[in-house]
Amino acid sequence: MSDTEPFRAVTATDVARVAGVSQSTVSLVLNGKGRGRISDKTVRRVTETAQRMGYRINQSARHLRLGASGTVLLAVPTLTNNAFAAVHAGAARRGAEHGLGLVVFPLSAEDGTSPFSAPQQALDGVIACSMPAKTVADVSAGVPLVVLDDAPAPGIPAVTMDVSGGMALALNRLLDLGHRHIAHVRADRPAWTFEQRARAFDLGVRTRPDVMTQRIPCPFAPSMVRERMMPVLSAPDRPTAVVCDDDNMATGVYSAAMSLGLTIGTDLSVIGFNDAPAASQVTPGLTSVRLPLEDLGDQGMRMLVGLRGGVTADPDPLPVALVERGSTGPAPQV
Amino acid sequence: MSDTEPFRAVTATDVARVAGVSQSTVSLVLNGKGRGRISDKTVRRVTETAQRMGYRINQSARHLRLGASGTVLLAVPTLTNNAFAAVHAGAARRGAEHGLGLVVFPLSAEDGTSPFSAPQQALDGVIACSMPAKTVADVSAGVPLVVLDDAPAPGIPAVTMDVSGGMALALNRLLDLGHRHIAHVRADRPAWTFEQRARAFDLGVRTRPDVMTQRIPCPFAPSMVRERMMPVLSAPDRPTAVVCDDDNMATGVYSAAMSLGLTIGTDLSVIGFNDAPAASQVTPGLTSVRLPLEDLGDQGMRMLVGLRGGVTADPDPLPVALVERGSTGPAPQV
DNA sequence: TTGTATGCGTTATCAA
DNA sequence: TTGATAACGCATACAA
Numbered sequence: 001m002s003d004t005e006p007f008r009a010v011t012a013t014d015v016a017r018v019a020g021v022s023q024s025t026v027s028l029v030l031n032g033k034g035r036g037r038i039s040d041k042t043v044r045r046v047t048e049t050a051q052r053m054g055y056r057i058n059q060s061a062r063h064l065r066l067g068a069s070g071t072v073l074l075a076v077p078t079l080t081n082n083a084f085a086a087v088h089a090g091a092a093r094r095g096a097e098h099g100l101g102l103v104v105f106p107l108s109a110e111d112g113t114s115p116f117s118a119p120q121q122a123l124d125g126v127i128a129c130s131m132p133a134k135t136v137a138d139v140s141a142g143v144p145l146v147v148l149d150d151a152p153a154p155g156i157p158a159v160t161m162d163v164s165g166g167m168a169l170a171l172n173r174l175l176d177l178g179h180r181h182i183a184h185v186r187a188d189r190p191a192w193t194f195e196q197r198a199r200a201f202d203l204g205v206r207t208r209p210d211v212m213t214q215r216i217p218c219p220f221a222p223s224m225v226r227e228r229m230m231p232v233l234s235a236p237d238r239p240t241a242v243v244c245d246d247d248n249m250a251t252g253v254y255s256a257a258m259s260l261g262l263t264i265g266t267d268l269s270v271i272g273f274n275d276a277p278a279a280s281q282v283t284p285g286l287t288s289v290r291l292p293l294e295d296l297g298d299q300g301m302r303m304l305v306g307l308r309g310g311v312t313a314d315p316d317p318l319p320v321a322l323v324e325r326g327s328t329g330p331a332p333q334v
Numbered sequence: 335m336s337d338t339e340p341f342r343a344v345t346a347t348d349v350a351r352v353a354g355v356s357q358s359t360v361s362l363v364l365n366g367k368g369r370g371r372i373s374d375k376t377v378r379r380v381t382e383t384a385q386r387m388g389y390r391i392n393q394s395a396r397h398l399r400l401g402a403s404g405t406v407l408l409a410v411p412t413l414t415n416n417a418f419a420a421v422h423a424g425a426a427r428r429g430a431e432h433g434l435g436l437v438v439f440p441l442s443a444e445d446g447t448s449p450f451s452a453p454q455q456a457l458d459g460v461i462a463c464s465m466p467a468k469t470v471a472d473v474s475a476g477v478p479l480v481v482l483d484d485a486p487a488p489g490i491p492a493v494t495m496d497v498s499g500g501m502a503l504a505l506n507r508l509l510d511l512g513h514r515h516i517a518h519v520r521a522d523r524p525a526w527t528f529e530q531r532a533r534a535f536d537l538g539v540r541t542r543p544d545v546m547t548q549r550i551p552c553p554f555a556p557s558m559v560r561e562r563m564m565p566v567l568s569a570p571d572r573p574t575a576v577v578c579d580d581d582n583m584a585t586g587v588y589s590a591a592m593s594l595g596l597t598i599g600t601d602l603s604v605i606g607f608n609d610a611p612a613a614s615q616v617t618p619g620l621t622s623v624r625l626p627l628e629d630l631g632d633q634g635m636r637m638l639v640g641l642r643g644g645v646t647a648d649p650d651p652l653p654v655a656l657v658e659r660g661s662t663g664p665a666p667q668v
Numbered sequence: 669t670t671g672t673a674t675g676c677g678t679t680a681t682c683a684a
Numbered sequence: 685t686t687g688a689t690a691a692c693g694c695a696t697a698c699a700a
Contacts, residue, residue, distance in 0.1 A: 009401075011693055022671045027695055039669060056456060060397035060404060061693035064676050067343075070394060070404075071435070082611070085419050092437070101405070101435035103426070122390060222615050248615065255617040277416070278612050281556045281582065283589040345677055356687045361679060373685060395677035398692050 010055045019049040026050070030057070059099035068124050072100050072304065074297075075107045075128045075136050077191070081220075081248070083274050083293055087129050087148065090297025098305050100124060107136060125304045127297075130193050144307045148300045151192040157307065158314050159299045163193055163273075166289035166320040167200035167243070170271045173287075173322060174241045175211070178331035179269060183214040183232060183239040185225060185249050197245055197273070214239055218249060225252025233260050233268070240268060240331045247272035247279045250286055250327075269328040284326025292318045344389045353383040360384070364391070393433040405435045406459040406638060408631075409470050411525070412440055415554075415582070417608050417627055421463050421482065424631025432639050434458065459638045461631075464527050478641045482634045485526040491641065492648050493633045497527055497607075500623035500654040501534035501577070504605045507621075507656060508575045509545070512665035513603060517548040517566065517573040519559060519583050531579055531607070548573055552583060559586025567594050567602070574602060574665045581606035581613045584620055584661075603662040618660025626652045 012030070016023040021042060028034045029046040038046075063070040072095055076084045084104070092102045107128075126140040129148040133156050136145065145156060152158040174182055184201045187194045198215070205213050216232060218225045225244075232238060233256055244250040250272035254264060262268045265284045272279060275290035295318055303315070346364070350357040355376060362368045363380040372380075397404040408425055410418045418438070426436045460474040463482040467490050470479065479490060486492040508516055518535045521528045532549075539547050550566065552559050559578075566572060567590055578584040584606035588598055596602045599618045606613060609624035629652055637649070 009693090013693075023694080024672080024696075025670060027693095028670090031695080033695095037669065042669080058398070058403075058693050060394045060402075061676090062695080063394035064392070064398050064678085064692090065694045065696090067676070068394075069392075082416055082419065085416065089438075096437060101437075103430060103435075104423075251615045251617075258617060278615065281585045281612065282616070283560075283585075283592060343677090347677075357678085358680080358688080359686060361677095362686090365679080367680095368685095371685065376685080392677050395692090396679080398676090398694090399678045399680085401692070 009058065010053050011058065012055065015046065015050045015053055015055050018053060019046050021046060030055075057099070062099065069122055070099055070101055071123055072102050072125045072127060072301070073123050073139065074102055074104045075126060075131060075139065076104060077129075077131050077189075078106055081246075082276060083291070084129060086293035087297035087300075090294035090299075091127060091301040092297070094298045094301040094305075098301075100301070100305070102301075107131065107139070125307070127300045127304060129296075129300075130191055132192070144304055146300050146304045146307070148296050149193045152314055157303050159296060159303055160314075160317045161291050161296060162317040162320050163196045163289075163291070164200035165317070166273065166291070166322070167197045168204055169320070169322040170243050170287075170289055171201060171204040173324075173328065174243070174269060174271070175208070177241075177269065177328065179241040180210060180331065181212040181214075181237065181239045181241070183216055183242045185229070185242055185244040185253065186215060186217045187245040187249065188217040188219050194245055201243065212237075212239070218252075220246065220248065222248055222252035222255065225249045226255040229253050229256035230260070233257060233262060241270070241328075242268065243271045245273055247274045247276040247286060247288055250288075251278065251282060254282060254286075265326045265329045267332055269331075271322075271328060275323050279323075280325065287325045287328040288323050290321045290323045292320065343392065344387050345392070346389065349380065349384045349387055349389050352387060353380050355380060364389075391433070396433065402458050403456055404433055405437055405457055406461060406635070407457050407473065408436055408438045409460060409462045409465060409473070410438060410440055411463075411465050411523075415580075416610055417625070418463060420627035421631035421634075424628035424633075425461060425635040426631070428632045428635040428639075432635075434635070434639070436635075459641070461634045461638060463630075463634075464525055466526070478638055480634050480638045480641070482630050483527050486648055491637050493630060493637055494648075494651045495625050495630060496651040496654050497530045497623075497625070498534035499651070500607065500625070500656070501531045502538055503654070503656040504577050504621075504623055505535060505538040507658075507662065508577070508603060508605070509542070511575075511603065511662065513575040514544060514665065515546040515548075515571065515573045515575070517550055517576045519563070519576055519578040519587065520549060520551045521579040521583065522551040522553050528579055535577065546571075546573070552586075554580065554582065556582055556586035556589065559583045560589040563587055563590035564594070567591060567596060575604070575662075576602065577605045579607055581608045581610040581620060581622055584622075585612065585616060588616060588620075599660045599663045601666055603665075605656075605662060609657050613657075614659065621659045621662040622657050624655045624657045626654065 012026045013023045016026045026046055029038055029043050034043050088104055095102050123143050125144040127146050128136045133147050147158045186198055205211050218228050242253050250270050253270050257264055257268050272286050272288040275288040279286040279288045346360045347357045350360045360380055363372055363377050368377050429436050457477050459478040461480050462470045467481050481492045520532055539545050552562050576587050584604050587604050591598055591602050606620050606622040609622040613620040613622045
């Protein structure tokens with residue numbers, strides 16, 4: 001009852017003493033390794049006792065014993081894109097269930113230097129998001145690796161999202177709305193995820209000779225997108241709809257359209273990718289391809305954890321959805 | 335040279351063997367506890383050997399020995415606001431230096447239930463961001479606590495930002511620009527940080543009877559702000575400038591203004607708080623009070639770590655700055 | 669079916 | 685000024 005009494009954690013040994021068994025039995029039971037070794041009665045008693053006493057495993061001790069560090073690295077190309085916050089959240093939550101902490105690190109494609117001098121020692125695994133596996137080669141040396149939203153390569157487990165399907169969704173919606181001149185604002189960054197979008201766009205319009213298209217590579221910054229779009233949207237035969245590789249880029253299109261006096265959703269339809277919070281905050285709301293980013297992180301961590309379990313088959317691409325808002329409407333009459 | 339040779343970490347014992355000293359000497363030296371106990375020559379030799387061998391401490395072992403968990407909890411009111419991503423980044427980076435992992439958890443003010451059944455066991459500390467200390471009372475029981483961006487209370491270490499000063503900055507700038515009718519869109523959420531903004535606004539206009547003011551409490555959602563602002567901005571004697579408690583709320587003002595045909599920066603000046611990424615992406619760019627959120631997280635973690643060192647004095651409020659963009663301009667002629 | 673014994677790498681106490 | 689030694693809580697090989 002004393003406030004000053006130092007807190008003492010409930011250990012497996014404590015549970016063992018109360019349950020009247022040995023500590024190793026407790027360990028066996030709690031790790032599910034009692035199958036065929038420990039009697040059902042004992043299993044029940046131990047489980048229940050642990051529960052009742054509020055036993056919680058000491059991860060430090062566990063990691064020490066197992067020679068693991070309890071940390072996983074999440075490598076991302078940049079921190080500024082809030083998409084990665086979602087991936088992080090998903091991975092972190094799942095990791096916590098397994099006593100794994102998650103440390104994020106931005107690893108630019110050009111300069112792949114890492115702060116980890118001895119990754120094998122410091123890391124239990126690496127999750128690379130939206131970047132080629134070779135970029136993280138030096139930090140992932142000797143450590144289980146999972147790539148997210150990148151090209152599935154033989155021998156490297158990958159979790160992907162159906163970005164091609166997302167582009168198809170966007171494109172078909174625009175076609176349904178009667179648009180026959182559609183531009184694709186492409187992220188000018190070498191990444192599988194953007195190649196997928198480009199390919200799906202090209203594929204989707206290939207069988208439609210009645211549709212005019214424009215492909216506009218752009219740096220990620222909205223201001224650059226705006227600059228690039230000004231001449232495009234001023235032209236006499238301007239596109240009536242634009243698909244952007246990212247919601248941030250879409251805001252650049254908004255900006256250009258507005259200063260040209262074009263009304264978004266009426267004169268010009270715009271679709272983005274990610275369904276970032278900003279998509280619902282601009283006016284009009286931005287129609288966007290929602291990517292299951294939190295799921296992506298979750299599945300990635302799940303796969304990493306399963307790696308020692310011998311999981312090898314990549315899961316199906318995660319489904320995506322088109323979220324319609326005010327930025328899309330019927331093609332304007334010519 | 336074999337690829338299959340299992341990796342073996344460099345331990346303090348390894349260093350000891352090479353340096354020709356005992357393992358305990360290595361521990362003493364590397365923890366800086368050799369002062370007046372270990373000879374300078376030995377200290378040098380050990381330090382250098384450890385460096386050369388690439389020794390890295392095993393945090394699991396350290397935590398086990400010290401009875402610590404190596405994790406601290408960052409409690410935030412909501413995850414949707416990207417401000418907390420910055421706080422998290424700052425705290426996580428600093429924590430990593432001390433072998434501390436950071437787990438985030440959204441703890442709503444109403445329902446303060448936590449997923450931590452035995453916080454003293456699972457957590458080495460709690461950092462509560464923008465929420466009253468009593469909200470985290472049950473999870474922080476028996477654990478060092480630091481509050482961020484909240485009311486400094488006796489006995490509870492706090493790190494704050496100069497939000498009042500930020501409001502003064504914003505207000506004075508608008509006054510300098512000639513605005514004499516200014517509205518304050520207030521976050522309708524009980525939090526110290528918003529009380530500060532409100533108080534500073536009230537204080538700043540108290541001595542200016544020539545200035546008309548409006549105080550408009552609002553939920554956080556931009557759509558709600560828009561709704562509330564429509565009648566305000568349609569009125570014949572509408573405000574010529576608006577200060578918002580948050581950048582997100584400012585986008586709601588943008589939305590309302592635009593649908594009323596008001597040009598931001600000319601007809602209506604707008605200032606936000608946070609300087610979120612979105613502030614530079616809207617058109618025109620949003621003038622905003624930049625809060626040092628990453629610093630806040632960093633200082634919070636630093637303070638938590640210093641707690642066992644006996645640090646008690648709260649640091650000065652972190653300085654803020656006004657970032658001017660296109661959303662502010664001279665007051666329109668009446 | 670269960671218990672005993674050992675060591676993971678560290679810190680800290682005590683003896684030398 | 686330094687070294688031997690004992691835990692910390694857990695997983696597991698081996699003994700019973």
